[in-house]
Amino acid sequence: MIKAEGVEKAFGSTRALAGVDLTVDSGTVLALLGRNGAGKTTFVRILATLLAPDAGRIQVAGVDVVHDAKTVRSLIGLAGQFAAVDETLSGRENLVLVGRLYGLPRREARARASEVLERLGLGDAGDRLVRTYSGGMRRRLDLGASLVGRPLVLIMDEPSTGLDPRSRIELWSLIDDFIKAGTTLLLTTQYLEEADRLADRVAVIERGRLIAAGTPDDLKQRIGGDVLEVRATSASDVERLVNLLTGLGAGLPVADMRAQCVTLPTSERVQTLLAAARRIEESGIPVADLGVRRPSLDDVFLTLTGAGGAATKRPEPRLRPVPGEPSLEPAPNARRVGS
Amino acid sequence: MGAVIIRPRSRGVRSFFTDTLLLTRRNLLLTARTPELVVFAAIMPIMFVLLFRYVFGGSINVPGYSNYVDYLMPGIMVQTALFGGSSSAVGVADDLSKGVTDRFRSLPTNRASILAARTLADLVRLGYTMGLLIAIGLLVGFRFHNALLPVLAGVGIALLFGYACSWLFTLVGLMVRNVESATLAGFLLTFPLVFAASTFTSTKFMPHGLRAFANAQPVTQVANALRDLTHGTGSAGPAALHAIVWSVGILIAAATLATWKFRKI
Numbered sequence: 001m002i003k004a005e006g007v008e009k010a011f012g013s014t015r016a017l018a019g020v021d022l023t024v025d026s027g028t029v030l031a032l033l034g035r036n037g038a039g040k041t042t043f044v045r046i047l048a049t050l051l052a053p054d055a056g057r058i059q060v061a062g063v064d065v066v067h068d069a070k071t072v073r074s075l076i077g078l079a080g081q082f083a084a085v086d087e088t089l090s091g092r093e094n095l096v097l098v099g100r101l102y103g104l105p106r107r108e109a110r111a112r113a114s115e116v117l118e119r120l121g122l123g124d125a126g127d128r129l130v131r132t133y134s135g136g137m138r139r140r141l142d143l144g145a146s147l148v149g150r151p152l153v154l155i156m157d158e159p160s161t162g163l164d165p166r167s168r169i170e171l172w173s174l175i176d177d178f179i180k181a182g183t184t185l186l187l188t189t190q191y192l193e194e195a196d197r198l199a200d201r202v203a204v205i206e207r208g209r210l211i212a213a214g215t216p217d218d219l220k221q222r223i224g225g226d227v228l229e230v231r232a233t234s235a236s237d238v239e240r241l242v243n244l245l246t247g248l249g250a251g252l253p254v255a256d257m258r259a260q261c262v263t264l265p266t267s268e269r270v271q272t273l274l275a276a277a278r279r280i281e282e283s284g285i286p287v288a289d290l291g292v293r294r295p296s297l298d299d300v301f302l303t304l305t306g307a308g309g310a311a312t313k314r315p316e317p318r319l320r321p322v323p324g325e326p327s328l329e330p331a332p333n334a335r336r337v338g339s
Numbered sequence: 340m341g342a343v344i345i346r347p348r349s350r351g352v353r354s355f356f357t358d359t360l361l362l363t364r365r366n367l368l369l370t371a372r373t374p375e376l377v378v379f380a381a382i383m384p385i386m387f388v389l390l391f392r393y394v395f396g397g398s399i400n401v402p403g404y405s406n407y408v409d410y411l412m413p414g415i416m417v418q419t420a421l422f423g424g425s426s427s428a429v430g431v432a433d434d435l436s437k438g439v440t441d442r443f444r445s446l447p448t449n450r451a452s453i454l455a456a457r458t459l460a461d462l463v464r465l466g467y468t469m470g471l472l473i474a475i476g477l478l479v480g481f482r483f484h485n486a487l488l489p490v491l492a493g494v495g496i497a498l499l500f501g502y503a504c505s506w507l508f509t510l511v512g513l514m515v516r517n518v519e520s521a522t523l524a525g526f527l528l529t530f531p532l533v534f535a536a537s538t539f540t541s542t543k544f545m546p547h548g549l550r551a552f553a554n555a556q557p558v559t560q561v562a563n564a565l566r567d568l569t570h571g572t573g574s575a576g577p578a579a580l581h582a583i584v585w586s587v588g589i590l591i592a593a594a595t596l597a598t599w600k601f602r603k604i
Contacts, residue, residue, distance in 0.1 A: 049444075050441055089369070093368075145442065
């Protein structure tokens with residue numbers, strides 16, 4: 001349904017996209033996963049006909065986004081990074097306007113707006129000004145605007161950025177509904193949990209290139225087994241723990257400064273855990289938690305983007321971003337020593 | 340892949356008019372539902388009328404005008420047209436920074452409609468402010484001393500100039516892209532044009548260099564044309580022609596550049 005070949009785009013001397021090839025099959029969900037500035041939004045803007053590529057091409061349902069942009073626009077629905085809705089219009093007025101701009105006759109645009117409002121659980125709030133909506137409601141309305149034209153392909157640029165955890169879960173269950181209804185969806189995210197939860201396939205983008213693609217499980221298998229996780233009691237110990245654990249497990253330890261955690265891929269969970277415990281005890285570094293768990297996409301992401309061992313050089317220690325809450329608690333499937 | 344249904348969308352001229360009307364209505368609704376905007380748009384020119392009519396007016400003598408208010412009002416009408424136009428920069432920047440422009444551009448909308456609707460809505464707003472301004476002028480002693488037709492022509496030229504300025508400031512809004520800069524750019528561009536001009540007093544007594552600038556620039560030209568047309572002094576032909584040439588020139592240049600800039604956003 002979406003087919004991108006060799007897409008390139010530069011802004012001045014910055015190469016935002018350096019040759020991206022991507023395919024999304026009809027009725028499937030692809031998550032384009034990457035950090036801020038990796039090129040996700042540039043790709044989305046080209047796909048949504050907002051920006052022309054320097055080289056390469058993208059087709060939506062066989063229609064070229066550059067040569068027949070107008071047809072493509074009638075096939076897609078875009079929910080951008082902002083809730084791009086008008087504050088001083090009601091939810092319904094926003095949707096009717098979008099419907100009319102899709103070319104629907106007035107009556108049909110109204111009917112469609114009501115239908116979408118109901119589906120998004122905004123039926124009661126439809127006639128209130130958007131100014132009175134919560135952040136989650138705005139985001140849902142924005143999503144609604146992209147649904148009004150019954151698009152074949154839904155494009156969502158960081159749908160849950162800035163949402164509180166509850167709104168995020170609501171949004172996800174809505175997206176689940178679209179997926180069940182057979183909508184083809186391309187979404188970008190920097191939240192690995194989100195890609196894991198929603199996507200059939202994940203493409204990891206870094207510095208304008210795809211560095212990996214596959215199902216979430218494929219990607220998790222790349223890390224080879226389980227993950228050892230140590231949580232320090234203070235951020236200053238994180239680097240010492242990285243040094244301490246180097247040489248153990250099946251790869252390099254990865255630091256997450258914000259959560260004060262060090263993770264280490266391992267294929268021999270018990271041996272690695274015992275060895276790590278011994279080293280930690282001998283070193284006398286106080287730790288808050290130690291355990292082995294199944295790998296998350298976070299770990300895959302960090303391994304793929306080569307963050308391992310280089311954690312202390314990173315300008316932004318924002319390696320495990322979960323929207324709205326720093327991951328202070330270990331993943332729910334973590335198995336802890338002694339519990 | 341299932342069958343692809345491509346919905347037909349009326350193209351070209353028809354979609355341009357429909358979409359322009361839809362978006363103009365949207366822009367006007369947004370203004371109408373922001374009472375502070377409506378009030379502020381009206382208060383600015385009224386303050387200037389009162390200030391110059393009653394505070395400074397007594398000390399300003401303009402040769403050829405026994406009543407200063409008759410000189411003042413056409414000046415404030417041009418000032419209002421220019422200020423009205425500068426609000427386009429804010430509107431354009433606001434839509435851009437909120438992602439609304441991207442939404443409209445991602446729809447099968449006629450893209451030319453987006454800017455056309457912006458300037459059209461601002462023209463309607465200007466019409467409202469201008470009507471209010473003239474009413475206030477009449478209350479404080481301003482009178483038209485000419486026949487209806489030339490007076491209407493004068494108001495028409497003021498609106499045309501305002502519309503041209505809307506396009507100019509649409510271009511500014513597309514370049515600065517955020518509301519604060521757009522507001523600032525509006526002030527910085529409009530103030531010298533309004534005050535180094537024949538807006539409030541004759542340019543005759545200005546220092547040489549300033550006078551040369553003031554006489555050459557469009558605000559003076561449009562204000563003079565408006566005075567000739569409302570006051571009935573001399574033959575209004577040449578001044579009106581100057582004013583129209585300036586306005587149409589700005590309109591064509593700014594609209595071309597803004598459309599070009601918009602395509603590359």
